[in-house]
Amino acid sequence: MALGNRHLLGLEGVSAQDITVLLDTAESLVEVSRREVKKLPALRGKTVVNFFVENSTRTRTSFEIAAKRLSADAISISSAASSMAKGETFEDTARNLAAMSPDCIVVRHPASGAARFLASVVDCSIINAGDGSHEHPTQALLDLLTIRQRKKCAWKDLVVAIVGDIVHSRVARSNLFGLRTLGANVRLAGPPTLLPEQFRQFGAELYYDIGSAVEGADVIMMLRIQHERMASNFFPTLNEYARYFCLNAEKVARAKPDVIILHPGPINRGIEISSEVADGPYSVIMSQVANGVALRMALLYQLIIPGADGIRGSELIEPAVTAAPARAKVA
Amino acid sequence: MALGNRHLLGLEGVSAQDITVLLDTAESLVEVSRREVKKLPALRGKTVVNFFVENSTRTRTSFEIAAKRLSADAISISSAASSMAKGETFEDTARNLAAMSPDCIVVRHPASGAARFLASVVDCSIINAGDGSHEHPTQALLDLLTIRQRKKCAWKDLVVAIVGDIVHSRVARSNLFGLRTLGANVRLAGPPTLLPEQFRQFGAELYYDIGSAVEGADVIMMLRIQHERMASNFFPTLNEYARYFCLNAEKVARAKPDVIILHPGPINRGIEISSEVADGPYSVIMSQVANGVALRMALLYQLIIPGADGIRGSELIEPAVTAAPARAKVA
Amino acid sequence: MALGNRHLLGLEGVSAQDITVLLDTAESLVEVSRREVKKLPALRGKTVVNFFVENSTRTRTSFEIAAKRLSADAISISSAASSMAKGETFEDTARNLAAMSPDCIVVRHPASGAARFLASVVDCSIINAGDGSHEHPTQALLDLLTIRQRKKCAWKDLVVAIVGDIVHSRVARSNLFGLRTLGANVRLAGPPTLLPEQFRQFGAELYYDIGSAVEGADVIMMLRIQHERMASNFFPTLNEYARYFCLNAEKVARAKPDVIILHPGPINRGIEISSEVADGPYSVIMSQVANGVALRMALLYQLIIPGADGIRGSELIEPAVTAAPARAKVA
Numbered sequence: 001m002a003l004g005n006r007h008l009l010g011l012e013g014v015s016a017q018d019i020t021v022l023l024d025t026a027e028s029l030v031e032v033s034r035r036e037v038k039k040l041p042a043l044r045g046k047t048v049v050n051f052f053v054e055n056s057t058r059t060r061t062s063f064e065i066a067a068k069r070l071s072a073d074a075i076s077i078s079s080a081a082s083s084m085a086k087g088e089t090f091e092d093t094a095r096n097l098a099a100m101s102p103d104c105i106v107v108r109h110p111a112s113g114a115a116r117f118l119a120s121v122v123d124c125s126i127i128n129a130g131d132g133s134h135e136h137p138t139q140a141l142l143d144l145l146t147i148r149q150r151k152k153c154a155w156k157d158l159v160v161a162i163v164g165d166i167v168h169s170r171v172a173r174s175n176l177f178g179l180r181t182l183g184a185n186v187r188l189a190g191p192p193t194l195l196p197e198q199f200r201q202f203g204a205e206l207y208y209d210i211g212s213a214v215e216g217a218d219v220i221m222m223l224r225i226q227h228e229r230m231a232s233n234f235f236p237t238l239n240e241y242a243r244y245f246c247l248n249a250e251k252v253a254r255a256k257p258d259v260i261i262l263h264p265g266p267i268n269r270g271i272e273i274s275s276e277v278a279d280g281p282y283s284v285i286m287s288q289v290a291n292g293v294a295l296r297m298a299l300l301y302q303l304i305i306p307g308a309d310g311i312r313g314s315e316l317i318e319p320a321v322t323a324a325p326a327r328a329k330v331a
Numbered sequence: 332m333a334l335g336n337r338h339l340l341g342l343e344g345v346s347a348q349d350i351t352v353l354l355d356t357a358e359s360l361v362e363v364s365r366r367e368v369k370k371l372p373a374l375r376g377k378t379v380v381n382f383f384v385e386n387s388t389r390t391r392t393s394f395e396i397a398a399k400r401l402s403a404d405a406i407s408i409s410s411a412a413s414s415m416a417k418g419e420t421f422e423d424t425a426r427n428l429a430a431m432s433p434d435c436i437v438v439r440h441p442a443s444g445a446a447r448f449l450a451s452v453v454d455c456s457i458i459n460a461g462d463g464s465h466e467h468p469t470q471a472l473l474d475l476l477t478i479r480q481r482k483k484c485a486w487k488d489l490v491v492a493i494v495g496d497i498v499h500s501r502v503a504r505s506n507l508f509g510l511r512t513l514g515a516n517v518r519l520a521g522p523p524t525l526l527p528e529q530f531r532q533f534g535a536e537l538y539y540d541i542g543s544a545v546e547g548a549d550v551i552m553m554l555r556i557q558h559e560r561m562a563s564n565f566f567p568t569l570n571e572y573a574r575y576f577c578l579n580a581e582k583v584a585r586a587k588p589d590v591i592i593l594h595p596g597p598i599n600r601g602i603e604i605s606s607e608v609a610d611g612p613y614s615v616i617m618s619q620v621a622n623g624v625a626l627r628m629a630l631l632y633q634l635i636i637p638g639a640d641g642i643r644g645s646e647l648i649e650p651a652v653t654a655a656p657a658r659a660k661v662a
Numbered sequence: 663m664a665l666g667n668r669h670l671l672g673l674e675g676v677s678a679q680d681i682t683v684l685l686d687t688a689e690s691l692v693e694v695s696r697r698e699v700k701k702l703p704a705l706r707g708k709t710v711v712n713f714f715v716e717n718s719t720r721t722r723t724s725f726e727i728a729a730k731r732l733s734a735d736a737i738s739i740s741s742a743a744s745s746m747a748k749g750e751t752f753e754d755t756a757r758n759l760a761a762m763s764p765d766c767i768v769v770r771h772p773a774s775g776a777a778r779f780l781a782s783v784v785d786c787s788i789i790n791a792g793d794g795s796h797e798h799p800t801q802a803l804l805d806l807l808t809i810r811q812r813k814k815c816a817w818k819d820l821v822v823a824i825v826g827d828i829v830h831s832r833v834a835r836s837n838l839f840g841l842r843t844l845g846a847n848v849r850l851a852g853p854p855t856l857l858p859e860q861f862r863q864f865g866a867e868l869y870y871d872i873g874s875a876v877e878g879a880d881v882i883m884m885l886r887i888q889h890e891r892m893a894s895n896f897f898p899t900l901n902e903y904a905r906y907f908c909l910n911a912e913k914v915a916r917a918k919p920d921v922i923i924l925h926p927g928p929i930n931r932g933i934e935i936s937s938e939v940a941d942g943p944y945s946v947i948m949s950q951v952a953n954g955v956a957l958r959m960a961l962l963y964q965l966i967i968p969g970a971d972g973i974r975g976s977e978l979i980e981p982a983v984t985a986a987p988a989r990a991k992v993a
Contacts (some may be wrong), residue, residue, distance in 0.1 A: 033432040037376030039404075047697030047727060055417075058427050061406055065378060065431050068404040071731040073701075075723055088928030096720050096927060098912070099951035100727050101695040245574060266419030289430035364763040368707030370735075386748075389758050392737055396709060396762050399735040596758060597750030620761035 007119045007126045008299060010135035011177040019178060024146050025298035026291065032069060033286050033293055043072035044104040046304050051094070052129070053079040053109045058265055058289060059129050059138070063106050066296035072304075075102070090114065091121050100120035103304045107131070110298065112170075125303040133168045139264050140174035142295040144182070147219055147287050150260050156183040160203045161213045163189040164223030164272050167196055167236070171264045172223055176202050185304075189213030190245065193234040217255045221262040222247050222273050238271055248274040252282060336562030338457045339630060341466035350509060354476050356629035357622065363400060364624055375633050377434040382425070383460070384410040384440045389596060389620060390469070391458050394437050396638040397627035401544040403635075421445065422452050429453035437464070446610070456634040464499045470595050473504035474625040475513070477619050478550055481591050485513040488547055490585075492544045494520040494576065496565070498527055499641045502595045504552055505531050520544030521576065524562050524565040541576050548586045552593040552603050569602055583613060591615045598629035615653045669781045670961060672797035673839040681840060685807050687960035688953065694731060695955055696763045703736035708765040713756070714791070715772050719925060720951060721791050721800075725768050729957035734966075737764070737879040740850055750775065753783050759809045760784035761831045765966045769793070787965040795830045800927050802836035804957040807846070808950050809881055812922050818845040823875045823917075825851045825907065826885030826934050827896070829858055833926045838864055851875030852907065857895040865936040874905050884909050884935050900933055910936040915946060922946045 011019070032038055048067040052060050060076065061106040067074040079096070090109070097105060106150045107115050112132030119126040130136040151158055160179055166172045166188050179186050180203045188199055189207040200206060205314050207213035225241065235241045252259065261282045262275075278285060339480050342350070363369055385389050389409065398405040408428070409598030417606050421440070427438060435456040443630040450457040461467040474568065482489055491510055497503045497519050510517050511534045518537040531537060538544035558574065566572045591635055592604075592613045600606045609616060673681070694700055703747050710729040714722050722738065729736040739759070752771070759767060768788040769777050774794030781788040792798040813820055824840055828834045828850050841848050842865045850861055851869040862868060869875035887903065897903045914921065923935075923944045931937045940947060 013695075035376070038378060038432065039376035045697070045701035047730070050724075057408060057419075057424060061380075061408060061428065062431060064406055065404070065433075067405075069800060073727070075726055075730075077719060077723060086928050087930060088719075089931065092927070093719060093931060095948060096951050097723065099948045100724060101700065101952065148913075194557070265423070266417050267423060268418060269420065269423075286426060286430045288428050290432065293431050304864050367708070369709060369763065370707035386757060392711075392759065393762060395737055395763075396735070399709075399737075457761060473777060596754070597748050598754060599749060600751065600754075617757060617761045620758050624762050625955065 007115075007128075008137050008303065008304065009115045009119060009126065009128045011086075011137045011140050011174045011181070013133065014181065014184075015136075016181050017210050019141070019144065019182065022141060022208060022295070022302065023148060024299055026141070026145050026295040027149070029294040029297045032297070033290065038069050039071060040069065041071050043067065043070035043103075043304060044299055046070075046072040046075050046253055047101065048072045048300060048304075049097050049100075049102040049105045050074065050076045050129075051097060051105050051107045052077070053107070053114075054130065055130070056108055058292070059108065059251070062289070062292045063127075063129065063300075065298050066293050066300055068299045070300060072103075072300065078326060079080065091117070094118050094122055098124055104300060108285075125263070127299065127303065130170055132170065133173075134170050134172040135174045135177075136264075137174045138292070138296055138299060139171050140178045141264055141299070142288055142292040143175055143221065144178050145291045145295055146262060148259070149291075150284060150285070153218075154183070155179075156185075158184045158218045159187065159216060159256075160184050160219040160221060161189060161207075162219040162221045162223065163186040163210055163213060163247065165225055166190045166199065166223070167194050168226060169223045172221075175221060176204055180204070187213045187238075189280070191235050191241070210247070210251055211254060214247075214251055214255045214259075217259060219260055220247065220252070220255060222267075224264060224266065225268055225272050230273065230277070242271045246270065246272055246274055247277050249280070250277050252277055252280075262288055265289070337634065338446075338458045338459075339468050339634065340446045340450060340457065342468045342471050342505045342512070343466065345468075345508075345512065347514075349514050350472070350475065350513060350644055352477060352631055353626070354635065356633060357472070357476050357626040358480070360625040360628045361622065364621065364626070369400050370402060372402050373632055374398065374401040374434075374635060377401075377403040378432065378629060379403045379405050379635075380428055380431075380433040380436045381405065381407045381460075382428060382436050382438045383408070384421070384438070384445075385461065387439055387460070389623070390439065392461065393620070393623040393628050394631075396459075397624050397631055398422065398625070401628055401631060402630065403434075409453065425449050425453055429455055432504050435631060458634065461501055464501055466505045466506075466508075467501040467595075468505045468509075469511045469623070469627055469630060471631070472500050473619055473623040474502075474506055474552065474593055474595070475509050476622045476626055477593060477615050478591070480618070480622075481585060481615060484549075485514070486510075487516075489515045489549045490518065490547060490587075491515050491550040491552060492518040492520060492538075492548040493552045493554065494541055494544060494578065496525045496556055497521045497530065497554070500554045500556055503552075506552060507535055511535070518544045518548070522566050522572070541578070541582055542585060545578075545582055545586045545590075548590060550591055550593065551578065551583070551586060553598075555597065556599055556603050557597060573602045576600065577603055578608050580607050580611070583611075593619055596620070601641070624630060648655055668965065669777075669790075670799050670965065671777045671781060671788065671790045673799045673802050673843070674797065676839075676843065678843050678845075678975070681803070681806065681844065684957070684960055684964065685810060686804060687964060688807050688957040689811070691754040691956040691959045695952065696960070700731050701733060702736075702927045703733050705729065705732040705765075705887055705966060708732075708766065709763065710734045710736050710962060710966075711729045711759055711762075711764040711767045712736065712738045713759060713767050714739070715752070715769070715776075716792065718770055718791070721770065721903055724951070725789075725791065725958050725962075728865075728955050731955070732959055732962060733937040734765075734962065736758055748943045753779070755786055766962060777813055789961065789965065792832055793837075794832065796922050797836045797839075798832040798926075799836045799840075800954070800961060801833050802840045804950055804954040805833075805883065805924055805926070805959070806840050807957055808924060808946050809922070811949070811953075812946060813880060815880075816845070816902065818839075818847075819894050819916075820846045820880045821849065821878060822846050822881040822883060823851060823869075823879040824883045824885065825872055825875060825909065826859065826874055827856045827887055828885070829856050830850045830888055831885045834883075837883060838866055840847070842866070849875045849879070853903070871946040872909070873911055873916060876909075876913055876917045876921075879921060881922055881924065882909065882917060884929075886926060886928065887904070887930055887934050904933050908932065908934055908936055909939050911938050911942070912944075914939055924950055927951070969977055 102216045112134035113311040114129030186204045439460040443465035444460035445462045547597045768789045770791040774796035776793045777790030848866045
């Protein structure tokens with residue numbers, strides 16, 4: 001499941017070097033979205049298909065913007081309008097898309113393993129944009145980028161607490177793999193029903209009390225309570241959950257003074273995070289979203305252009321483009 | 332709520348000069364959509380997000396075409412696919428979109444005030460594409476453009492009758508503000524339940540009889556009976572409404588001989604307007620739609636490019652573009 | 663209903679010469695989708711509206727990719743988001759779209775005749791992407807292209823068996839017209855309830871037994887059992903249908919040794935075609951999909967650019983484009 005040159009199916013097994021190259025590229029692309037002319041010619045004539053069998057605003061939009069800012073043609077397909085509604089298998093739908101010669105298919109699917117399966121049946125690059133409760137690697141990469149921008153110490157000196165519905169969270173799993181590979185210390189916290197013992201094998205410490213988990217933490221990553229993916233009742237009520245696990249100012253006070261707080265969104269205010277904290281000075285949630293576009297630009301570029309792995313963002317820039325006048329005039 | 336340089340939230344408070352600049356720019360852009368190569372480079376590298384929490388064909392399509400003809404990247408987000416379905420607040424969804432560095436968010440929303448609220452929480456330009464029963468300023472501007480193209484007299488010499496469900500109509504409100512600011516005489520007509528006395532304060536004359544309202548009018552603007560926005564019964568039946576307020580040839584005959592008839596669409600044939608009139612020689616409904624693209628091109632351009640307020644459409648044109656051959660050949 | 667220079671409403675009445683020109687152009691465009699830079703400037707500044715009142719993945723995506731690879735602006739409109747949900751007539755929706763100056767509207771609609779009707783009320787080019795059980799000409803053209811690529815003999819020496827729900831199939835009708843015009847021998851096969859006698863008038867032979875129909879055939883074209891378009895029960899059960907009409911290896915063995923097998927998709931595995939056959943060596947289903955993009959590029963180009971009928975694909979290519987470096991560098 002390594003990145004290699006073709007797919008990003010998950011962060012499990014991806015090397016620290018591959019991750020670092022991606023973060024470096026993304027870092028140099030962050031400023032592209034702040035320019036007057038937010039457009040690079042790097043993927044002109046390439047086709048990126050966003051194939052979303054599960055609803056999504058931010059991830060689908062982030063990939064679409066990333067593709068367009070690199071001048072690729074972006075095509076979006078949602079489950080509702082798909083032939084799968086006519087009884088076609090997922091494999092057949094995917095092979096049909098692949099037959100139209102896309103350079104990359106970005107896939108979100110409710111079934112764990114869907115992205116890997118796709119990579120085994122089609123020819124083009126596959127990016128996993130979230131598959132069931134398995135992995136959501138681009139979310140983890142943008143989280144890593146956001147952490148690296150704010151924390152100047154080495155990864156091995158960082159304590160990251162991930163709090164919430166661990167067992168169902170593809171975000172938690174991808175972050176766990178990425179953070180452990182880079183050497184960070186990872187604490188997982190949640191009610192026992194949502195935090196199985198098996199997670200210790202990945203090198204994480206488990207906490208059933210959020211207070212202890214965030215004690216002295218450099219980074220707190222809150223997870224969304226995903227009603228839509230919870231098959232049965234894992235805790236008595238949302239209120240009960242919020243009472244014990246909602247991140248509020250009091251709990252934040254137990255972390256390091258320069259703690260940063262992440263959340264993959266969409267947030268449930270008052271359930272897993274208080275508005276005071278989500279909108280407060282330690283929150284970097286909006287930076288995560290901005291970094292998401294840069295990270296996905298870096299990833300699309302590196303997967304689609306052969307041999308581009310070591311490239312830096314500045315090399316993506318054509319002088320003609322950066323020099324383009326914001327306001328065209330008659331000669 | 333003035334236009335200023337950043338937002339268009341409504342026409343209430345927008346100056347006659349700002350309106351005139353917009354109409355002038357739009358006027359010069361009308362011919363772009365008639366060219367062989369309907370494309371200007373003006374907004375290359377800019378991102379326009381169409382965020383439609385309410386369904387729409389013509390307005391969403393019109394904005395998307397306008398953005399693309401100016402070479403902007405256009406991203407469309409509908410409510411159905413949005414994270415709001417997962418319980419995210421409108422503000423959080425909007426802030427997330429804004430974090431991806433769009434240059435402009437075009438928003439349609441069922442709640443009055445939604446666009447203004449958005450402008451208060453995000454950084455980029457906001458265009459109101461219809462918010463509840465509050466305003467729909469781009470519709471009014473394209474109506475003003477359509478009127479100005481056909482009527483060569485001064486605004487103060489024009490009599491405009493707006494007929495239908497006034498109280499629920501954002502189109503009526505925006506037109507009322509725009510027309511009054513430019514100096515036109517405005518008559519509002521509808522059943523008393525749909526035409527509150529308070530509208531007199533904006534300088535309109537009120538009529539409860541369509542025949543008197545259109546008597547000697549230069550312009551008749553019919554409104555759509557919006558079933559989906561009518562909370563309760565404001566008139567006995569649609570047939571009853573049609574009998575008294577449907578614009579038919581007999582009623583048109585009471586207006587000026589060169590009257591023009593507008594409707595924002597989608598039209599309910601036989602309810603507020605007869606097919607004979609909608610498709611007849613006085614109807615300028617299709618011109619309204621064509622003008623909508625030009626008007627939205629002008630607006631996007633003026634909001635997104637700083638200092639562009641006084642520009643004329645001809646300045647948008649790069650020689651290289653106008654000279655582009657319609658049919659490429661091997662050298 | 664001839665192609666002429668403006669519309670493609672069906673293949674009934676389109677000349678062999680027009681079909682051949684389209685296939686020749688498409689043939690030369692096939693390789694564009696295999697290039698590093700899959701983009702030609704041919705339709706820059708043109709607007710293509712995909713107006714899909716019926717759901718579709720492959721056809722809508724195929725047209726969208728085709729338009730974008732020719733540098734056109736592509737706008738997609740689905741029925742769900744359309745004003746038709748607000749009670750607007752199909753004609754009014756179409757006229758509104760046309761007023762925004764698209765160069766071509768691609769329409770799919772559940773009513774037979776919808777595309778032809780559209781062509782009668784709007785100004786721009788219309789492409790029928792499937793109307794009820796009437797015609798689906800671009801599917802037939804891509805089928806013809808796929809057959810021509812694999813079979814080097816003259817059309818008159820080919821035996822093509824079309825099998826399944828003939829009476830409801832727009833794909834069958836369009837292929838029947840196209841194949842007969844080119845001179846091929848066409849056999850139609852299906853249960854008597856789905857294969858009316860009247861089809862003989864178009865020059866087809868009728869078979870009520872699939873085994874006899876495929877005997878010695880060069881091409882077998884299987885049709886999808888379209889549950890969603892079948893008004894009542896035309897056969898006892900799906901199992902019953904599958905037992906007699908499912909194309910399996912045993913039946914394929916009765917065809918020519920170099921038979922090719924087509925299916926328009928989405929396929930119902932185990933109903934009209936066995937997985938063994940669909941994924942087997944005679945299947946050209948994925949080639950059909952790939953050819954679909956090339957065929958639609960050819961068609962969009964020939965309809966939109968006046969006088970382009972005789973053009974070959976190589977003439978579409980600008981040296982500047984083919985020479986564009988896949989990877990941009992700092993000068």
